[in-house]
Amino acid sequence: MGQIEDIANEANRCTRCSASVTSVCGLSDLVTHAGIAAVSGRRFVAAGQTILASGGEAAVVGTVLGGILKVSKTLPDGRERIVSLLYPGDFFGQLFTASMDFAVEAATDVEICAANRLAYESVIGRHPKLEHAILLATSKALAVAREISLLLSCQTTLERVATYLLVTVGRRDHLLSGIRLPTRNSVATLGISRSDVASYLGTTIETISRHLHYLEHKGVILILDNNHFEVLDADRLQSIAGVSDNDLGLFMPAPVAGMSQDRHSHTATVLPLHLTK
Amino acid sequence: MGQIEDIANEANRCTRCSASVTSVCGLSDLVTHAGIAAVSGRRFVAAGQTILASGGEAAVVGTVLGGILKVSKTLPDGRERIVSLLYPGDFFGQLFTASMDFAVEAATDVEICAANRLAYESVIGRHPKLEHAILLATSKALAVAREISLLLSCQTTLERVATYLLVTVGRRDHLLSGIRLPTRNSVATLGISRSDVASYLGTTIETISRHLHYLEHKGVILILDNNHFEVLDADRLQSIAGVSDNDLGLFMPAPVAGMSQDRHSHTATVLPLHLTK
DNA sequence: TTGAGCGTTTGACTCAAATCAATCGTTCCC
DNA sequence: GGGAACGATTGATTTGAGTCAAACGCTCAA
16 A cells, blocks of 8 residues: 555544544644544543543643543642543643643543654644644633633632533534524533532532522523533523623634634734834 | 845844743744744833733734733623733733733733734744744643632632742742742742732732731731732741642743753754654 | 822621531442 | 432531721822
8 A cells, every 4th residue: 555545544534533623633634634643542431530640741642532521630638620621622631741730530431532642742743734723722722721710710609500501501502503503492411420510610519509409499490300401591591600602602612723714814904002123 | 134144133133032031932943033023023011001902803912021911801890800920931912813812911011022913923834933832832821820720719818829929939039040049038029019919819909918917927928018028938838828839830930942841852953843653 | 298099907797608417319239 | 128328409507708998008299
């Protein structure tokens, strides 16, 4: 088999991958695809398993294909805080650092596409397009992390619970249709354990329980079971959450192509700071 | 003047810049330096001025040369929350997005090196090394943002104040010596207004005042004036803060070369990423 | 010198949410 | 069927920290 066929073959594994729509693998370039595919492999990880330990070696990086990963750190006093949740299409791991600042664990049973970090870095070195895609993904993760730190310090726990429900429903709608569904009656599936939700929202399971029942009592949601909640009044839920559509949108997955859509869309605009050198 | 001289001239403006040690401009490559210099210019901004408005056009990006910038968002109810503080050497602004997710304002009188965003992006497109440096900076900003969200949701306000003092002192020591000073008796200079500190730590000026006086009462610090605090017992302060050395280190500036030290620490000028898998 | 203006400190009060604790409901296994 | 194990709920209590308000101290200008 010739080199061209080799590349095409490897690349196919990526282009046919469901994650390539929203992940950093979503690149038009076949050669890049082949480069990633050559060092990557699919793996199943059971819920609760640690993929990368906080403070441990940053051995692998990769993409979530299915399930939910949590990025967390356990404090000296034993409490664990989840600083980020990663969904299918999200990149995980840390590049260009020897040791992990945070742990990466499976919040549910997950399927990942993983690569040796150094090998992946070498692919990045050969494919600027890939590095660009990763920069975009990292930039977005930064915006999300800052938005979360905003939520944590400014919102009440009720507002956080409401926001989480909205984001969860929004994510599902987003995945189903690509656009916001006209009907906003939707079911939020937690997916992760109640204690993980509590850790992510910086609160306790008791408080979450109270707020969920409060929201049901007010007729805003319907508790179907411990993991499923039907949103009856999305507008009311959003007004309780106190966040704008815009801010909610930050949490939604965005196709890689869309992230840089404005890059060449218009010519240079005027600089407000009136630049001279 | 020939082309070579032109490049050398432009590049000199960057290589001689004090920020190039810790900023994304810290690149060995003269051509890249020249590319950045060609689109960048120095600017003074008075304290309180807005450089980029939240939701506004992401018109410029750049590097802090002196002073402190704040990255913030004002909530619908009028309260402002600072999600990040940027010090000399830090990159500011958002790349590859049309509108700003957060505002960027001068917390003190600042000097910046700014560039039109689109022009800068085009430099990035021509210089993968620059994009790589920016990826490293963004990755670090992400780790810091997550660490902050950890502090906000897990630590008491007293712990946050203690952590802030430690980080402030540490940053000064860091800048002075490049390494940790043997003596840990140091003076923390707030630099920014008390209300900015409060906003950054997710608390109020009253609470900060109380905790500072509590720490003085306990003999851990000495209040010199409203902006200067001598740390008398750094170990005790750290045990009150309840954070590890490692976590504190995340907040310290790191030379760009050092950030990727595990990759090509030996030869800075060689083409990056020639690692085999 | 005086007083306006601003930021800081201090005190009193309130409240959201954590903590502690008991109960309930499942599931699963002997 | 019984009961251990686990998670979710509900209640009672405590507390950290925000809010409100008053007093203090400093700077600056008339």
